[in-house]
Amino acid sequence: MKRVFKMGRATKKEPSLEDILAEELRREMFLDAGSKFRYVDDWDMIMNSVYELPVQMDGYDKKVADMKMIKEMISVLNTGDFDDVKRSESRRKQMKKLREIMYMYYNLIFTKDKIKTGYGAMIYFPNLRADPERSSGIVLMTKHVSSNKKSKITYEKGKFDDFLIDVKPYIEILGDLYRTTRKL
Numbered sequence: 001m002k003r004v005f006k007m008g009r010a011t012k013k014e015p016s017l018e019d020i021l022a023e024e025l026r027r028e029m030f031l032d033a034g035s036k037f038r039y040v041d042d043w044d045m046i047m048n049s050v051y052e053l054p055v056q057m058d059g060y061d062k063k064v065a066d067m068k069m070i071k072e073m074i075s076v077l078n079t080g081d082f083d084d085v086k087r088s089e090s091r092r093k094q095m096k097k098l099r100e101i102m103y104m105y106y107n108l109i110f111t112k113d114k115i116k117t118g119y120g121a122m123i124y125f126p127n128l129r130a131d132p133e134r135s136s137g138i139v140l141m142t143k144h145v146s147s148n149k150k151s152k153i154t155y156e157k158g159k160f161d162d163f164l165i166d167v168k169p170y171i172e173i174l175g176d177l178y179r180t181t182r183k184l
Helices: 017-028 043-050 068-079 168-183
Strands: 084-088 102-112 115-125 137-147 150-160
Touching (some): 068 115, 084 168
Antiparallel strands (some): 084 102, 115 137
16 A cells, blocks of 8 residues: 655645654654554554655755754763663665665654653655765654653754765764763
8 A cells, every 4th residue: 555645734644754753753752652643553664655755845944054953962962961862773774676765764862850852853865876975865853852741742854965964974973972871
C-alpha cells in the first residue's frame, strides 16, 4: 500500500512529515504514541514511504547554522544539565535500490528529574551529487518536551548547500559531546 506524506497540515488520509517525525520521537522517548498513527509500526516502514513522497521545499529559508534547536542541544551537552541522555543515529541512511535521494534521522533525548526533552532531526537530500556529502538539502527538526503528562512539540526548518561544510560538523560536535558525557 503506497502512502503519501506531505509537508504541512495533515488530513486524515495524509499525515504530515512533521507529525510522523514527532510520532517517531515520542516512541524513542518511550512516551505514549499518538492514536492517529496506529498503522505506523516501525521506522523502516516510514522511511520506505517517505522515499515515495514529494517533499515540498517551501519554508526552508533558515541556514542550519542559525537553527536554535542545534544550539540548544550543544548547550545542554556542554553544561551537563541532565540526569540521563540517549542518542539514536540514522537507522537506514541509504536504501540500496535508490541512489538519487537520501534521508538520515537522528535524535537526542535528555532526562532531568521528571522532564524529558527530545530532539529529532530528519536530513533530506533531494538530489545527490556524485559525492553525496557535498549535496545540498534540508533539515526538519522537532523538539518534544514532556513533563507530568503534558507535552509541547515545536518544529524548526533549515537548509544547507553542502552537507560536508554546513551539517556534518554539527553531527560530529554532538557525537563527540555525547560520547564525552557517556564516559563521565
